[in-house]
Amino acid sequence: MTEASRFTQHALSEWMKGEGPDSDIVISSRIRLARNIREYPFPMLATNGQSKEVAELAAKVLESEELGTISRFTLLPLADLDELQRRVLVEKHLISPALANESRNGAVILSDNESISIMVNEEDHLRIQCLCPGFQIKEAWDLAGQIDDVFETQLEYAFDEKRGYMTSCPTNVGTGIRASVMIHLPALVLTQQINRILSAITQVGLAVRGLYGEGSEALGNLFQISNQITLGQSEEEIIDNLYSVVRQIIEHERAARQRLIHETRPKILDRVSRSYGILSYAAIMDSKEAAQRLSDVRLGIDLGFIKNVSPHVLNELLVMTQPGFLQQTAGEKLTPEERDIRRAQLIREKISAAG
Amino acid sequence: MLCQECGKKQATLHFTKILNGEKTEFHICETCAREKGELIPGTPNGFSIHNLLSGLLDFEPSAHSTVANKAQPSRCEHCGLTYGQFSKVGRFGCSECYKYFGDKLDPLFKRVHGNTVHIGKVPKRSGGLIKYKREIDQLKKDMLIRIENEEFEQAAQIRDQIRELEKKVAEG
Numbered sequence: 001m002t003e004a005s006r007f008t009q010h011a012l013s014e015w016m017k018g019e020g021p022d023s024d025i026v027i028s029s030r031i032r033l034a035r036n037i038r039e040y041p042f043p044m045l046a047t048n049g050q051s052k053e054v055a056e057l058a059a060k061v062l063e064s065e066e067l068g069t070i071s072r073f074t075l076l077p078l079a080d081l082d083e084l085q086r087r088v089l090v091e092k093h094l095i096s097p098a099l100a101n102e103s104r105n106g107a108v109i110l111s112d113n114e115s116i117s118i119m120v121n122e123e124d125h126l127r128i129q130c131l132c133p134g135f136q137i138k139e140a141w142d143l144a145g146q147i148d149d150v151f152e153t154q155l156e157y158a159f160d161e162k163r164g165y166m167t168s169c170p171t172n173v174g175t176g177i178r179a180s181v182m183i184h185l186p187a188l189v190l191t192q193q194i195n196r197i198l199s200a201i202t203q204v205g206l207a208v209r210g211l212y213g214e215g216s217e218a219l220g221n222l223f224q225i226s227n228q229i230t231l232g233q234s235e236e237e238i239i240d241n242l243y244s245v246v247r248q249i250i251e252h253e254r255a256a257r258q259r260l261i262h263e264t265r266p267k268i269l270d271r272v273s274r275s276y277g278i279l280s281y282a283a284i285m286d287s288k289e290a291a292q293r294l295s296d297v298r299l300g301i302d303l304g305f306i307k308n309v310s311p312h313v314l315n316e317l318l319v320m321t322q323p324g325f326l327q328q329t330a331g332e333k334l335t336p337e338e339r340d341i342r343r344a345q346l347i348r349e350k351i352s353a354a355g
Numbered sequence: 356m357l358c359q360e361c362g363k364k365q366a367t368l369h370f371t372k373i374l375n376g377e378k379t380e381f382h383i384c385e386t387c388a389r390e391k392g393e394l395i396p397g398t399p400n401g402f403s404i405h406n407l408l409s410g411l412l413d414f415e416p417s418a419h420s421t422v423a424n425k426a427q428p429s430r431c432e433h434c435g436l437t438y439g440q441f442s443k444v445g446r447f448g449c450s451e452c453y454k455y456f457g458d459k460l461d462p463l464f465k466r467v468h469g470n471t472v473h474i475g476k477v478p479k480r481s482g483g484l485i486k487y488k489r490e491i492d493q494l495k496k497d498m499l500i501r502i503e504n505e506e507f508e509q510a511a512q513i514r515d516q517i518r519e520l521e522k523k524v525a526e527g
C-alpha cells in the first residue's frame with residue numbers, strides 16, 4: 001500500500017467516526033487558516049524554485065517535536081498522486097480542487113486521523129485546516145491555533161501590524177480565518193422556512209453555500225455556513241458570531257422537526273420509509289436522487305423512525321457515491337450511466353449490511 | 356429561491372456584498388457563480404465562495420482615483436505586480452504589495468470587510484511589541500473613562516501601568 005492510498009482507500013475519515021455534539025443536525029465543523037511565509041512571493045507569482053523552497057520549509061516543520069505531540073503527519077506531494085487519488089481527496093474535503101488541479105509544487109500534510117490537513121502552495125503558502133465532527137467550531141479553532149503556533153515558531157509569517165496576516169486574496173486578509181459548519185436542514189426545507197432563514201443568515205455577515213453534486217442545485221438539504229469577514233474582527237468574535245447564529249438555526253430546525261412529527265407524522269413517516277425502500281432496492285441512482293434519499297433517511301434516523309442504520313454509514317455514502325470514489329472502487333473510468341448503476345449497487349450493499 | 360441572475364435555476368450561494376456602506380444580498384446559482392468566478396485567472400475549476408466574492412469586487416477605480424493612478428503608477432517593487440494588474444486579477448503578488456499599494460487598499464478592505472485594521476491574533480515571535488501597543492491603547496481609553504467618572508485614584512494606577520508598558524516598548 002502506498003502512502004497516498006492509506007488516505008484514499010477509505011471514504012470515512014477516522015475523525016468522522018466520532019459523535020460530535022448536535023450531530024443530528026451539524027455534520028462537521030471546519031476552521032481554515034491562510035498563512036504565508038515572509039520574503040516569498042505568493043504561489044501565483046512564485047517561481048518554480050521559490051515554490052519548491054516553500055514546500056521544503058513546510059516539510060521541515062514536520063520534523064519538529066511539538067508537532068509530533070499533536071499527531072503523526074504524512075506529507076503527500078501532489079505530483080505523487082494520480083488523477084483519481086486527487087479527486088478522492090477533494091471529495092473527502094481534505095484538499096481543494098485548486099490544489100488538485102493547478103498548484104505548482106503543491107503538497108498536502110495529513111494527520112493520521114485526517115482531521116488536520118495542511119495544504120502547501122495552494123492560493124497561499126499554507127492553508128491549515130482542522131475538521132471536527134458535529135458542532136465543535138470552537139474546538140476546531142483550538143486545534144488549528146495549536147498547529148498555527150507550531151508553524152509560527154519554525155517559519156516567519158508575512159504579518160503586518162495594521163493588516164494582520166497578509167494573504168493572496170483580499171477576502172482573507174486579517175485573521176486569514178474561514179470558519180464553517182456543514183449543516184443538515186431537511187425540516188426547514190420541507191416546511192418552506194429555508195429562504196427566510198438563508199436571507200437572515202446573509203444579513204449578519206455570513207455566507208451560505210448549498211452542497212453540490214454533478215448538477216447545479218443544492219443537494220440533500222446540506223448547507224455550508226461560513227464567515228465572510230476576516231478583517232477588523234478578532235478570531236473569537238468571528239467564531240462566536242458563527243456559533244450563535246448556527247445555534248439558533250439548530251433550534252429552528254429542531255422545532256420544525258417536532259412540528260413535522262406532530263402535525264404530519266404519517267406523511268413524514270411515508271416519505272422517509274419510501275426513500276429507505278428505494279435506497280435498499282433501486283438498481284440505478286443518479287447523484288441528485290441519492291443525495292435527496294440519503295437526506296430523508298438521515299432525517300428518519302434522527303426522528304427515530306429508522307433504527308437500524310448508523311449515521312456513519314450515511315456520512316460514508318456521501319463520499320463513496322461521488323464520481324471519484326466510485327471510479328476508484330471500480331478500478332476504472334466509468335461513464336455517468338455506469339456510475340449510476342455502481343452508485344445504486346453500493347448504496348444497496350451498505351444500507352442492507354446495516355439493516 | 357431562484358437565482359437572481361438567470362431567474363431559472365435554484366440559488367445555492369447566499370451572501371452579502373457591502374457597497375458604499377450598504378449591504379446587498381446575493382442569491383445565485385452555481386452556473387452564474389462560475390461565470391463570475393471565471394473573471395479570475397487561475398481558478399477555472401477551483402471555484403469557491405471566496406473566489407466569487409473577489410470576482411464580484413468592484414475594482415473599477417472612481418474617476419477621481421484614476422487621475423491619481425495615472426499621475427503616480429504604483430507598482431510593487433518586490434514582485435513587480437502593478438496596481439492595475441492587481442485590480443484585474445484580484446490577487447496580491449506578495450506581502451510587500453500591501454506596503455506599495457498602501458492606503459489605496461483602505462476603500463477596498465472597507466468594501467469587503469467593512470474594516471481596514473486587523474485586531475485579531477498576532478504571531479508571538481513578531482507580536483510582543485504589537486501586543487503591548489494594543490494594551491496601551493486599551494488602557495488609555497480606560498483611563499479617560501475613569502477620569503470622566505472622577506475616579507482619579509484608579510486613573511492614576513492605570514497611568515502607571517501605561518508608563519511600565521511604554522518603557523517595555525521603548526526597550527524593544
Ligand SMILES: [Zn+2]
Pocket residue numbers: 358359360361362363364383384385386387388
Ligand atoms: Zn443563475
Ligand SMILES: [Zn+2]
Pocket residue numbers: 431432433434435436447448449450451452453
Ligand atoms: Zn508584491
